[in-house]
Amino acid sequence: MMQKDILKQVGLRIRDLRKERGWSQEALGERGGFHYSYIGQIERGEKNISLLNLVKIAEALEVSVPQLFAYLEDGGKVSGSEADLQEIVRTLRTKKPQQVRIARNIVRELVSDTYEA
Known part of the structure; x- marks a missing residue:
């Protein structure tokens, strides 16, 4: 480069x-x-x-x-996953600490090995 x-x-x-x-x-x-x-x-x-x-x-x-x-x-391109993560972070920046903790717990539950869709 x-x-x-x-x-x-x-x-x-x-x-x-x-x-x-x-x-x-x-x-x-x-x-x-x-x-x-x-x-x-x-x-x-x-x-x-x-x-x-x-x-x-x-x-x-x-x-x-x-x-x-x-x-x-x-x-020069941001992947779809990266763009999604950036949107999530932008959204959470405006929330109260308790709301951020709830979102964190939901994400942990969604990505845990025991979660089944």
């Missing part, structure tokens, strides 16, 4: 994560402490972002740093 390609792939991933949240570049910039034009340059693959800034962006997006590299392994 060429060096510019990795910048574009990470930039696309950041853009997609930002858009999933319904945020503007300005909103992400505010959350991470950056100017919106810098976010735009990152998303277009024009900036070679530092590791420290990458961590700030991941924290602002509430994802892990490795999640920013998800597109590198699969050519």
Whole structure:
């Protein structure tokens, strides 16, 4: 993979994560402490972002740093399972802790070896 390609792939991933949240570049910039034009340059693959800034962006997006590299392994596409998991996480982020625990228990029950459909 060429060096510019990795910048574009990470930039696309950041853009997609930002858009999933319904945020503007300005909103992400505010959350991470950056100017919106810098976010735009990152998303277009024009900036070679530092590791420290990458961590700030991941924290602002509430994802892990490795999640920013998800597109590198699969050519820019998120698998159906990954998209489903992301939707579940987005939904649970807005719920109360008790609701999250209930959802966790339901998932555990569904995937346990004793569950039969």
